[in-house]
Amino acid sequence: TDKKQWSADLKKTSIKHFASNKRIFDIIPTWFSPNWVLWNKSGAVQFAEPYSERKPIEVRTSTEIANPVTTTAFETKETHTIASVDAGGWQTFFVTEDHTALAAGHNERGKLGTGDTTSRPKPVAVMQNVRSAATTQSFSFIIKMDGTLWGAGNNYNGTLGDRTHEDRLEFIPITDHVTVVSPGYRHTAVLKEDGTLWTTGDNRSGQLGTPSTESKHTLTAIASQVQAVSAGGFHTMYITKDGTLWACGENTKGQLGDGSWTSRNVPVKIMEGVESVAAGEYHTLILKNDHTVWATGYNEYGQLGDGTTIPKNKPVQVADRASFITTGEHVSFFVGLDGSLWSAGLNNQGQLGDGTNENSTTFVTVLDNVKVIDAGIEHAIAVTKDGRLWGWGSNAFGQFGDGSFNTKTNKPTEIKIIY
Known part of the structure; x- marks a missing residue:
């Protein structure tokens, strides 16, 4: 040649x-x-x-x-190697191994951070030097390698925590020394390097965990010695460094898991020995240190995976030998110790990925050798250990990031990212 x-x-x-x-x-x-x-x-x-x-x-x-x-x-x-993914309402953020944040899908109120509100079926690079991204129905966050937190999108409820209620079409700096950010539907939880937990946004259900139910447009510290947090639809779950799980916010569906149906604005203790937690819209998935999976809350579509559609107000064990958990709006996923992916719940758009459109009250197998998985409202995105990217469910707004839109699939389909 x-x-x-x-x-x-x-x-x-x-x-x-x-x-x-x-x-x-x-x-x-x-x-x-x-x-x-x-x-x-x-x-x-x-x-x-x-x-x-x-x-x-x-x-x-x-x-x-x-x-x-x-x-x-x-x-x-x-490169096109995806290190992590975060699926929001009808959009997805991809973080590449070279720390570039890519955004694709629905862009209502500027939640992709592209400077406009135009949806993108093909991913757009929105920031460099990125550690992680997190997105929800209408707003998004990025944590850079230096620990600074940046936000974009809907800010009506003060969800960005920038002391305003103005929507942001581009990512703006919010705070620093951040390790984890978890956006709910109308509120946000932020975990800092020193183990302090901060919240901002709508507080009508007590989801901010403050003594009052007054909403905030700036971050307020609510707890210390925290190692993990997950914001659900209108509730917040967090784990302290001793493995204790705490909860606050809406509890009308039993999503807090404290044995009652009463909403709480002051965090209550739920259980011990917890490794991670994932909050859905009205339900919660819990992974314990012994690799067992527990679930509580709303269960109309079988998203608890306990074989019923009956809501629970205390966690029930639904699986074992798990290494990772995540939730979508009305779906639950866990990754087994062997890398197998399992799902339960609503499946009207094929978001369970089991090749059907039937809801499932028990966990069904989806994919093998899974490294990373996250779910939005009607879609899910996964990365397998060989570096391949997969999507299933609704692709109505291009949230798969493969350049197409107005499509859907009920089984994992490989995605080629080009940007």
């Missing part, structure tokens, strides 16, 4: 690996120069026209190619 053909416009590509012995492998390019020629098993492949129209081309390894050369030629900064 002519070396000149290989040297043109290298910076415009995202080549992961290549070898020049007329075999190619592990190559996922984005845009090619008209001068590029690649060799595959059948011969030369010219990419002039796709580049001129800026159409993505994907070249993958043929399993028929024997003994491929494993030479790494170069690696650009612009």
Whole structure:
């Protein structure tokens, strides 16, 4: 192969690996120069026209190619490897391994942080040097590598905590020294490096955990020695460093799990030995240190996974041998110790990912070798251990990030991210 053909416009590509012995492998390019020629098993492949129209081309390894050369030629900064995902209402945030935050899907009130309210079926890079992202129905947050918290979107209830009620179409700085942010429907919980827990936003159900039910538009400290937090629809769950689970907010569906149906504005103790917690709209999923999964709250669609549709006001055990949990609006997911993904609850849009549209009151298997999973209102996104990205449920607003919209699928479908 002519070396000149290989040297043109290298910076415009995202080549992961290549070898020049007329075999190619592990190559996922984005845009090619008209001068590029690649060799595959059948011969030369010219990419002039796709580049001129800026159409993505994907070249993958043929399993028929024997003994491929494993030479790494170069690696650009612009990769497509997804490290984490966060699924919101009808949008998704992807964080790449090079710490770029990508946003796709519904953009009502500027929650993607793109400077406008136009929905995006193809991901847009919205910030660099990102540690994590979190999004909900109408607003979003990003934590940068330096611990600063940034927010965008609906701020009517003071959910961004910037001392205003103004919507933000672009990400603005909120506070610093942040390790975790968890947005609910109308409130936000923020965990800082020193273990203090802060809340802001709507407080009509007591979800901020303050002595009064007055709403706030600035962050207020409510607890210390906290190691994890999850904000649900209108309730807040958090775990202190001794493994104790605490809850406050709306409890009309039993989502706090304190054995009552009474909402609480002062946090109450729920149980001990807790590793993580995930709050849905009106239900809560709990992972204990012994890898058992417990659930409490609203159960009309079977989202507790206990085999019934009866609500619970105290946690009941629903699974074991679990390593990770998450919830959507009316769905629950857990990842087993073996990497298998399981789901229960509402399935009208195929959001359970089991190949049906039937609700399930028990956990059904979805996917194997799962590394990362998160669920929105009607969709879910997962990353498997081999780095592949998957989506299922509704893609009405392009929340899969694959460039399409107004589609849906009831089983995991591989997603190709191009941005």
